[in-house]
Amino acid sequence: xxxxxxxxxxxxxxxxxxxxxxxxxxxxxxxxxxYRQTLGQGPEFLxxxxxxxxxxxxxxxxxxxxxxxxxxxxSTLEIxxxxxxxxxxxxxxxxxxxxxxxxxGPGTRLTVL
Amino acid sequence: GQQLNQSPQSMxxxxxxxxxxxxxxxxIFNTWLWYKQDPGxxxxxxxALYKAGELTSNGRLTAQFGxxxxxxxxxxxxxxxxxxxxxFCAGQLGDYKLSFGAGTTVTVRA
Numbered sequence: 001x002x003x004x005x006x007x008x009x010x011x012x013x014x015x016x017x018x019x020x021x022x023x024x025x026x027x028x029x030x031x032x033x034x035y036r037q038t039l040g041q042g043p044e045f046l047x048x049x050x051x052x053x054x055x056x057x058x059x060x061x062x063x064x065x066x067x068x069x070x071x072x073x074x075s076t077l078e079i080x081x082x083x084x085x086x087x088x089x090x091x092x093x094x095x096x097x098x099x100x101x102x103x104x105g106p107g108t109r110l111t112v113l
Numbered sequence: 114g115q116q117l118n119q120s121p122q123s124m125x126x127x128x129x130x131x132x133x134x135x136x137x138x139x140x141i142f143n144t145w146l147w148y149k150q151d152p153g154x155x156x157x158x159x160x161a162l163y164k165a166g167e168l169t170s171n172g173r174l175t176a177q178f179g180x181x182x183x184x185x186x187x188x189x190x191x192x193x194x195x196x197x198x199x200x201f202c203a204g205q206l207g208d209y210k211l212s213f214g215a216g217t218t219v220t221v222r223a
Contacts, residue, residue: 042214042215043211098208100146100163101161
């Protein structure tokens with residue numbers, strides 16, 4: 001499978017715990033994006049990387065959120081001290097530089113109890 | 114929050130019907146994209162539009178980039194059961210961030 005993959009697909013955690021998600025983009029894509037989607041809404045942009053550089057972060061990305069792409073390939077998104085409001089689908093997408101076509105992964109659904 | 118308004122919010126289709134939905138924005142965009150999302154999955158790209166006034170087809174799907182650059186339309190002809198799902202429009206001004214609408218949910222009429 002050469003598409004965008006995400007792991008895990010589902011995560012249930014208790015409030016206050018830390019969670020980490022992984023995204024593997026399409027191999028030749030140098031841009032990687034994170035979006036968050038809540039029920040009944042479209043995805044909202046969180047942050048993106050070009051190779052290993054994180055170029056923009058949305059105001060939605062509080063200090064409890066951190067994303068990395070250390071070698072310019074896979075990326076991780078960590079949420080510290082999770083809150084119930086963090087419950088959402090976290091989507092990863094990738095594209096080529098200058099490419100309008102962003103291809104999405106299947107998402108990680110986070111439930112914070 | 115969302116900048117794009119999609120209508121209708123939901124619709125029921127009968128197999129064989131043509132379906133239309135649209136997306137409007139208070140801001141201009143350089144690119145419009147349409148995605149379809151099935152439950153529990155990520156959005157899948159259907160069509161991309163790059164120029165004001167452009168009309169593009171992909172099989173039974175046809176989309177148009179509005180002349181004002183603030184709207185776009187998606188039509189599905191001769192709908193089939195697998196067309197059910199949530200359709201999202203997305204606008205792009207620069208070359209990275211997508212702004213999505215809240216989606217149009219398409220359901221089969223019983």
